[in-house]
Amino acid sequence: MLGASGSDDFNPVLPLLIWLIFTSTEEQVFMQSISLAVAGTDTAQGKMFLEKLQDRENIEISDFYPLEKAPDDYDAVKFRKKNYIKGRLDDFDFSRVTVAVFFCSSKNAREPMLKALDAGCKVIDATRGERARDDARLIIPEINGCDAADPAYPYLVSPSPAVISAALAIYEIYNEFGIEYLNITAMEPVSAAGHEGVKELAGQAAQLLNGRPPVMKNFPAQVAFNVIPSEVSGDEEQYSDYEMTQIRDIGSFIPGASGRITFNSYTVSVFYGYSCHLTFRTSVSVSLPELKYRLSSGLLNEYAESATVTPVTHGIDRDRQIISRVRESTGAAGEFSMFAVFDNLLAGSVQNCIKILENMTNEW
Secondary structure, three states: OOOOOOOOOOOOHHHHHHHHHHHHHHHHHHOOEEEEEEEOOOOHHHHHHHHHHOOOOOOEEEEEEEEEOOOOOOOEEEEOOEEEEOEEHHHOOHHHOOEEEEOOOHHHHHHHHHHHHHOOOEEEEOOOOOOOOOOOEEOOHHHHHHHHHOOOOOEEEOOOHHHHHHHHHHHHHHHHHOEEEEEEEEEEOHHHHOHHHHHHHHHHHHHHHOOOOOOOOOOOOOOOOOEEEOOOOOOOOOOOHHHHHHHHHHHHHOHHHOOOEEEEEEEEOOOOEEEEEEEEEEOOOOOHHHHHHHHHOOOOOEEOOOOOOOHHHHOOOOOOOEEEEEEEOOOOOOEEEEEEEEEOOHHHHHHHHHHHHHHHHHHO
């Protein structure tokens, strides 16, 4: 082959052979076909999931079944240029599919998920509610995506956006420098409560701007132009059940800091952009420039050195989290803080589920 030595024994067939081997191998790796059921195609998550899945050519779907709790007669969904009649979730035979993704409410999903697991179906639980079984495996593909295809884990859970955000923000720092403790203040948009939460914020804003009292349905207080702390039942000094779940789930991705994580959640008057403030201490000594360099050269987040990052300007239609305002605490060497923003619906749910599917099909 012609090279630095000036040899002229170049074989023009060799590059073509290499290309053919590569592309055929790539096709074998990426084109593993799956049969897919999606429950909750009428939810905001479900609709965006199908929209983003349309163009993922590396996920080949042989059969597709949209499911709802109580679909109307002849109610259909369009997916990859075909119309599919929605089936009844409670009546579906899950032995017909290899993977089932659940976006509906956890109440409606629980029994069908158990049926799917009993039928040998791989389940992706994106309901954000109570787990159907104790053997759930939380998956963030950038961290433990190899577990998605492991037959030892049939029941996969896509964590809440709060868990995904915190784990992605801190994971590379945790791996390189260790974490002594982690304190998170989450500012969650109303879309975390689904479409009804979005409608309530829009309705209350209009009511208040027109001098009328706001109507409250889905939140314990007025959400428009307000901040609502996560509800606590009983002792006000304790964390809410939701906050305790987030603490446990975040700890599963950074076990070295488990037991030294705090999480405080607030619903804010924002539609879709999720944001959180993280304060942490590293286990080994690191300077602020070193920490910033690690974040800017990392693969899990975008790093914005000087931009004014907000959930409105940077938390919509982006599939990656943005980290900004990285600072060392005044008078507390080794303690740092940073601000993280991402799209609650896209980066915090839909993208995670699609990447789980990709990891499955790549490994199978």
